[in-house]
Amino acid sequence: MKFGGTSVADLERIRRVARLVSAERDAGHQVAVVVSAMAGKTNELVAWTDGSGAAAQGLTPSDDEYDVVVASGEQVTAGLLAMTLRNMGVPARSWLGWQIPIIADDAHGRARIDDIPPEKLGASMDAGEVAVIAGFQGVTRDGRIATLGRGGSDTSAVAIAAALGCGCDIYTDVDGVYTTDPRIESRARKLAKVSYEEMLEMASLGAKVLQTRSVELAMAYHVPVRVLSSFVEPGEAPGQGTIVCDEEEIVEKRIVSGVAYSRDEAKISLFGLPDHPGVSSTIFGALADANVNVDMIVQSKARTADTANMEFTVGKRDAARAVEIVRSVQPDVGFEDVQVNDDVAKVSVIGVGMRSHTGVAKSMFQALADKGVNIQVISTSEIKISVLIDAAYTELAVRALHAAYGLDQL
Ligand code: ADP
Ligand code: ASP
Ligand code: MG
DSSP: OEEOGGGGSSHHHHHHHHHHHHHHHHTTOOOEEEEOOOTTHHHHHHHHHSHHHHHHTTOOOOHHHHHHHHTHHHHHHHHHHHHHHHHTTOOEEEEOGGGTTOEEOSOTTSOOEEEOOOHHHHHHHHTTOEEEEETTEEEOTTSOEEEOOTTTHHHHHHHHHHHHTOOEEEEESSSSOBSSOTTTOTTOOBOSEEEHHHHHHHHHTTOTTSOHHHHHHHHHHTOOEEEEESSSOTTSOOOOOEEEEOGGGOOSOOSOOEEEEEEEEEEEEEEEEEOSTTHHHHHHHHHHHTTOOEEEEEEEEOSSTTEEEEEEEEEGGGHHHHHHHHHHTHHHHOOSEEEEEEEEEEEEEEOGGGGTOSOHHHHHHHHHHHTTOOOOEEEEETTEEEEEEEGGGHHHHHHHHHHHTTGGGO
């Protein structure tokens, strides 16, 4: 069982979580619980210690100490939930990442889990204790704290489930995975089932209900995942939530399953590039060397002979650095101008049915045109189409696409 930040936001909610855990135990199960920090806590800790936060306090930022600070929110909720369970007469103990251990690599701030030896956890659970595990954190092979990226408690939970050989129930503030973010479109419908692949695309394209890495792990280790509401009492019909499973297990096939959006994008435009081999490799080589992740890329020939224009997107946080890097190769490459626009959003439609149906792109572009939304960049893969638009039109575009594919009538 995994409980997110809003589900453990105060003691009253932690008590409700404890009741849900206790009921699961009464039903005859051994339980491992993964908790996030209280809602808002991680943001507060990040604001002290990330690049701009540290600088504002007159500190030089440091990746490994950043992790020590931001991992602390989960320690608090793990301890509080274990205490609450004990007060209810349920044997329980808290576990920090290093105590299990959850062994992670040393990419601080976005570490990956390498291994979770299940013995210690298993022995404690066999002895009847509920294991209350701090999410989001692991320990590197040389004993340093590492965090798993924002939203990383989902990944902790799926990894623990894989290590213990059980399923993973993700309890959150919505009662399942919806056709789009229910906070943006009230007509969004809950999906009874969604395939790992679609969920992976939805997560990586902005639906933050599950961290992308958690879906990758679930898919690789065949961990059955359910997304459920934590805002219920034991015994109240909790509903089935959404089951994330193999495509073959889904009987009802849809062409499009969901619409996702991300405002975390910035577009970089290069004008007057020389049109000859090696230009892209120099530019994207320099970005890759600096660990800047590039997403959409388009290049087109300019009117003037032998030049081209290029646009690509990066995460908003990386935009300034990306421009700096591009400028640093300007003398080698010889383009005329670079511009950045971070007032953009990426809106995507996702569905495995796209593999076998035509006309999905046409419907998307038509729906956007009907609302007067201009498309700046397009990218596609086998089961998704993404467009980059002016950020001001995000909600409008999400709702228009949601209606265009009939998702409100599922
Ligand atoms: P937690 O703190 O429990 O990890 P998150 O805030 O990380 O919760 O994720 C849950 C949120 O994800 C929901 O409140 C919802 O606004 C958002 N969300 C975005 N897209 C979707 C979607 N397709 N289905 C459900 N929730 C979504
Ligand atoms: N507390 C961490 C975060 O806010 C991890 C999580 O909630 O999953 O990103
Ligand atoms: Mg989350």
